Amino acid sequence: MNLVVAVDKYWGIGKDGGLLTHLPKDLGRFQRLTTGNIVVMGRKTLESLPGGKPLPDRETWVLTRDENYQKDGVKTFPSIDAMLKYVKDLGIDGDKIFVSGGAAVYNSFLPLVNKAYITKLDKDFHADVFMDNVDESPYLALEYISETFERKGLEYCFTTYTRV
Numbered sequence: 001m002n003l004v005v006a007v008d009k010y011w012g013i014g015k016d017g018g019l020l021t022h023l024p025k026d027l028g029r030f031q032r033l034t035t036g037n038i039v040v041m042g043r044k045t046l047e048s049l050p051g052g053k054p055l056p057d058r059e060t061w062v063l064t065r066d067e068n069y070q071k072d073g074v075k076t077f078p079s080i081d082a083m084l085k086y087v088k089d090l091g092i093d094g095d096k097i098f099v100s101g102g103a104a105v106y107n108s109f110l111p112l113v114n115k116a117y118i119t120k121l122d123k124d125f126h127a128d129v130f131m132d133n134v135d136e137s138p139y140l141a142l143e144y145i146s147e148t149f150e151r152k153g154l155e156y157c158f159t160t161y162t163r164v
Contacts, residue, residue, distance in 0.1 A: 001040075001094045001095075001097040001098075001099060001112055001113045001114060002033070002095070002097065002099065002116070002117065003098070003109060003110070003115070003116040003118075004030055004033055004098050004099070004100060004116075005100075005131065006019070006021075006023070006119035006156075007120060007121065007131065008020055008121045008124055008127055009123060009124050010127070010130065011130050011132065011133045011134075012125055012128075013101065013102070013127060014101075014102065014103075014128065014129035015125060015126065015128050017044075023119070023121075023151055023154070023156065024151075026119045026158075029158060033117055034055070034098045035058060036058070037058060037096045037097065038058065038060075038061055039054075039058050039061070039098050040061045040062075040063065040083070040098065040105065041060070041061075041063070041099075041102070042062065042063050042064065042105045043062055043064040043066065045101040045105070046071065046074065052071075053071075053072075053073070054071070054074055060073060060074045060075070061074070061076070061083060062076050063076075063077050063078075063083065064076055064077075064078070065078060080112075084112075094114065095114075099113060102129060103129050103130060106132070107131055110132055110137055111139050113139075114162065115160060115161065115162055116134055116160070117160055118134060118158075118159045118160075119158055119159075120158075120159055121154060121155075122148075122155040122156060134161055137161070138164070139163060139164060140161035140162065140164065141161060141162060141164045142160075142161055143160050143161060144160040145157055145158075146159070
């Protein structure tokens with residue numbers, strides 16, 4: 001499986017229920033990576049999307065403890081284990097799965113992913129939601145780092161981490 005996220009200098013991923021910033025180039029990367037694939041997220045992340053609706057041209061899977069939770073166009077799972085069993089039982093290619101938030105979901109999947117596509121923002125956004133520092137992960141190692149980009153004074157780069 002894969003993971004895709006944008007983080008600030010302190011591995012912050014969100015603030016006040018939303019993204020840290022709006023970067024068209026990052027959103028384009030997310031779209032290129034995930035279109036035609038499966039995105040896995042928690043219920044709160046789904047509800048933070050525009051209209052609380054699944055993203056177009058992707059299959060959306062939501063992890064939620066609420067057994068009664070239903071949303072059009074969404075497949076729900078009560079746990080990661082239930083989702084992994086579903087993947088195994090149907091023979092779904094893990095390369096088509098992209099973990100897309102929030103923090104608890106990211107942190108739970110870190111030991112399981114083969115690749116992590118991380119946009120690193122060179123700024124402290126004073127986030128209120130954080131994920132584990134992938135640079136300290138025993139599971140993943142930095143494979144690629146792009147050139148530095150800049151938008152409205154914010155520098156950022158794209159990185160890829162691969163399972164060790």
